[in-house]
Amino acid sequence: MSFRHDLNLAADWVDDYLRRVGELPVAAQIAPGEVRARLPESAPEQGESFEAMLRDLDEVILPGITHWNHPRFFAWFANTGSQPGILAELLIASLNVNNMTWLSSPAATELEVTVMDWLAQLFGLPRGWHGHIEDTASTATVAALAAARTLKPGGVVYASEQANFSVEKAARLVGLDFRKVEVDGAFRMRSDFPLDDATAVVATVGTTATTSVDPVAELARRCNEADVWLHVDAAYAGSAWVCDELRWSLDGVDRADSVVVNPHKWLFTQMDCSTFWTRRPEVLHEAFALVPDYLAATHDAVDLKDFGPALGRRFRALKLWFVLRWYGAEGLRALIREHVRLAQLFASLVEAEPGWEVVAPHPFSTVCFRHTEADNDAIARAATATGELFVASSMLRGQPMIRLAIGNAGTTEADIRRSWEVLRSCT
Numbered sequence: 001m002s003f004r005h006d007l008n009l010a011a012d013w014v015d016d017y018l019r020r021v022g023e024l025p026v027a028a029q030i031a032p033g034e035v036r037a038r039l040p041e042s043a044p045e046q047g048e049s050f051e052a053m054l055r056d057l058d059e060v061i062l063p064g065i066t067h068w069n070h071p072r073f074f075a076w077f078a079n080t081g082s083q084p085g086i087l088a089e090l091l092i093a094s095l096n097v098n099n100m101t102w103l104s105s106p107a108a109t110e111l112e113v114t115v116m117d118w119l120a121q122l123f124g125l126p127r128g129w130h131g132h133i134e135d136t137a138s139t140a141t142v143a144a145l146a147a148a149r150t151l152k153p154g155g156v157v158y159a160s161e162q163a164n165f166s167v168e169k170a171a172r173l174v175g176l177d178f179r180k181v182e183v184d185g186a187f188r189m190r191s192d193f194p195l196d197d198a199t200a201v202v203a204t205v206g207t208t209a210t211t212s213v214d215p216v217a218e219l220a221r222r223c224n225e226a227d228v229w230l231h232v233d234a235a236y237a238g239s240a241w242v243c244d245e246l247r248w249s250l251d252g253v254d255r256a257d258s259v260v261v262n263p264h265k266w267l268f269t270q271m272d273c274s275t276f277w278t279r280r281p282e283v284l285h286e287a288f289a290l291v292p293d294y295l296a297a298t299h300d301a302v303d304l305k306d307f308g309p310a311l312g313r314r315f316r317a318l319k320l321w322f323v324l325r326w327y328g329a330e331g332l333r334a335l336i337r338e339h340v341r342l343a344q345l346f347a348s349l350v351e352a353e354p355g356w357e358v359v360a361p362h363p364f365s366t367v368c369f370r371h372t373e374a375d376n377d378a379i380a381r382a383a384t385a386t387g388e389l390f391v392a393s394s395m396l397r398g399q400p401m402i403r404l405a406i407g408n409a410g411t412t413e414a415d416i417r418r419s420w421e422v423l424r425s426c427t
């Protein structure tokens with residue numbers, strides 16, 4: 001069969017999947033080892049047909065898939081495998097360029113620089129900062145801390161006790177000590193800790209557990225005074241900056257040294273796409289620019305490999321470009337606003353129900369809540385076992401709680417109301 005035929009089969013599969021994903025059980029309902037047991041011991045000796053691969057995708061793989069693209073996926077930070085992103089990923093795979101240096105693919109470099117500038121404008125970040133795309137926020141934070149270390153080797157990285165664990169991992173990777181800073185009653189990092197031995201401070205806009213926002217402006221003032229690198233982890237909540245009314249959480253970010261936002265979390269872009277800006281590109285360059293003989297530096301152009309850990313770089317800018325053009329700024333704002341509205345609606349349903357409570361402020365699209373008497377982990381597991389939704393339980397200040405994170409472009413008010421009914425019935 002021809003490649004075009006297979007391509008059409010894949011296109012049909014994708015379209016059917018997107019139409020029916022909302023009817024599939026959200027979380028995979030299988031035991032460990034079940035998928036492995038259905039796969040052959042070894043790779044085939046002879047090539048196989050694409051039809052056979054698609055059949056196994058349906059029969060062997062799909063039952064073991066947890067559907068992140070389901071409108072009632074609310075665990076961790078929900079995301080969207082959007083149509084423009086799907087189309088872009090196909091084209092990225094077809095071009096298969098490696099965007100190491102300008103010369104290795106000029107258009108890929110120039111598009112990356114351009115979409116980073118577009119996004120900086122949409123977010124209200126300062127123009128003129130260096131921006132590029134990393135695979136994940138974890139990598140972007142490694143890059144930020146490696147840069148900070150070139151200025152002040154051997155110091156401490158401070159971050160909130162609510163910071164994502166990727167921050168501590170990044171500190172370890174670059175050989176810096178890590179210290180947790182206490183939070184206030186609203187889970188925001190305190191800003192009055194000593195900075196004498198600090199190499200860097202990482203402030204979070206939208207912490208993983210509760211989406212709290214650290215006092216970035218005050219931390220920036222103190223870090224600027226003490227000449228300490230301030231990195232802002234806005235992996236989840238930075239996408240909210242497309243909306244004016246949510247820009248309060250941008251306060252002070254213009255005085256940070258670097259910032260990361262993950263469009264692959266809440267900006268409708270496929271894994272992986274993590275956008276990273278710095279106002280001090282020369283320090284990043286100092287940390288990362290090694291030029292081997294076979295990759296001479298490009299004159300009059302930027303070589304993006306010189307600003308982060310990876311040499312080989314995917315053409316991620318193409319999917320961000322498609323997403324920004326497909327939705328337009330208005331479309332992005334409308335979706336983010338709707339998610340915030342749905343989170344407020346969900347919180348009001350919880351608050352109105354005796355025996356349930358909301359346990360943290362919910363400024364964005366994520367609500368932390370709990371039943372005051374029943375076993376919350378059991379509720380989350382029972383609700384997830386229905387197949388109708390997927391929520392995860394966690395701990396907050398030693399208390400069990402459940403998180404409902406809205407982030408899928410297909411989520412509707414009916415999904416939220418139905419999910420609340422299911423959760424209530426699981427007590």
Ligand SMILES: Cc1ncc(COP(=O)(O)O)c(C=O)c1O
Pocket residue numbers: 077135136137138139164166204206207208233234235236262274
């Ligand atoms: C606040 C925050 N920062 C960083 C990360 C790590 O993101 P990534 O998976 O892109 O490394 C997460 C992941 O959920 C997060 O919630």
